[in-house]
Amino acid sequence: MGKENTLDPLTDVESVHALLATWLGSEASPEVLEQFAATQHTEFSMVTTSGAVLAKADLLAALRTARNSSPGLRIEIAEFEVLLDTADFTVVRFLERHRHAGRRSDRRTTAVLVIDAAERRFRWRTLHETDMSTG
Numbered sequence: 001m002g003k004e005n006t007l008d009p010l011t012d013v014e015s016v017h018a019l020l021a022t023w024l025g026s027e028a029s030p031e032v033l034e035q036f037a038a039t040q041h042t043e044f045s046m047v048t049t050s051g052a053v054l055a056k057a058d059l060l061a062a063l064r065t066a067r068n069s070s071p072g073l074r075i076e077i078a079e080f081e082v083l084l085d086t087a088d089f090t091v092v093r094f095l096e097r098h099r100h101a102g103r104r105s106d107r108r109t110t111a112v113l114v115i116d117a118a119e120r121r122f123r124w125r126t127l128h129e130t131d132m133s134t135g
Contacts, residue, residue: 012122017075025073041123049131074099089114106132
């Protein structure tokens with residue numbers, strides 16, 4: 001049972017969140033949203049901070065109308081942990097910190113990243129966010 005996954009999950013998490021921050025925080029080209037969408041597994045789903053379950057199509061539909069909705073948004077990743085790492089998938093947990101307009105909101109996030117062997121990259125299979133903000 002040797003570790004065969006040579007991909008870097010932290011780099012992937014930071015890259016995906018950089019795309020999201022660019023899309024939500026600037027007049028980004030549609031290519032940015034396409035790049036973000038390409039990181040997700042065809043069966044992607046997520047649990048939002050409010051408890052709603054969104055499929056990939058639902059999330060992308062909401063994001064299409066959210067370009068530059070938070071000008072200057074920055075998303076920082078901290079407290080990154082690999083919970084499980086196999087040849088087929090990696091489970092990670094991290095603190096996701098959004099900074100916008102002098103405000104900060106934190107969420108604890110757990111994600112399952114499936115390895116796309118053909119492209120030697122991760123595809124995000126599922127994501128669960130828990131709001132950590134304190135008013």
